[in-house]
Amino acid sequence: MKLSDRSITATLRRHGYKLTPQRRVVIHTLTSSPDHLTPAEIFEKVSKNHSGIGLVTIYRTLKLLVELGLICELHTGDNCPSYTAGTPRHHHHLICSGCGKVVDFAGANIIENSLSTLEARLSHESGFRIDDHLLEFTGLCQVCQERQSPSG
């Protein structure tokens, strides 16, 4: 789910973080862009309207937003990760291996469909020629669960 500037800034304040112009402009850059952006790309966009902002601040802001679960970090295979506004749980991406374009797809019933059904549907709806897929489940293994439990 893509969040608005307001809900992101509200969460920042709720957690006791200050709302600086730099943070605002990074957040707005992310929410107003349909694409996933690398730190360097964000820096470039941000610098146009807010000259003087440091790349370091971009990194710090992105890190903070990821920690708070307000934006989504994506590793496509290039060296650096890219970011987009949106809750990080349940990423569903359609990636073009030609130009690197990333399209998010969503829908409540995704999880109820088989991969082959999804692939056919997405291919039809988006015009992509789908060649491959990556499916990752993230969680805690048994050992780490035991380590986390109060009995341990």
Add this chain to the structure above:
Amino acid sequence: MKLSDRSITATLRRHGYKLTPQRRVVIHTLTSSPDHLTPAEIFEKVSKNHSGIGLVTIYRTLKLLVELGLICELHTGDNCPSYTAGTPRHHHHLICSGCGKVVDFAGANIIENSLSTLEARLSHESGFRIDDHLLEFTGLCQVCQERQSPSG
């Protein structure tokens, strides 16, 4: 599918690449490890048995093996990617967010199951507590397809 040393080296030779001791030891390190390894980890392991091998050679070998589709590159969210022996198509991973352990899961019928069914089955079989998932389809968008087609 996990490939053997022999099938990997055979493919190298088939493509006209030379079979150096350095390449052999990198390949063997990957095929003999159940885990995904970062370039630095491979360098460390390799250095024990084959002192003098350069980190640059590790990078070059990994890049080559990825290009040939002989090993699989995985981006888990850390800075650097990790590698494992195995064909890179249709990655299915189970990642522990506690310790970073990566388990591959496979099976011909994965693609016929819904995500919720898979999640339940994996959770039961592996003991993982699954919190999240990432699903990515890779292919060519319409624009890139047209650019690739002979008529363009």
Add this chain to the structure above:
DNA sequence: CTGCTAAATGAAAAATATTGTCAGTTGCAC
């Protein structure tokens, strides 16, 4: 509004990750 304080910023340097260059070495076809 003014002043205070902890948090945030920017600049530079350091750390980390990856690639490029090139002289010397080596696998492998003959």
Add this chain to the structure above:
DNA sequence: GTGCAACTGACAATATTTTTCATTTAGCAG
């Protein structure tokens, strides 16, 4: 065994990210 193209290691260069620290500022109290 010989020759050549491919490969390697060392170093440099580049790219990405984090650390450090002096200065600035958002948000709060008065």
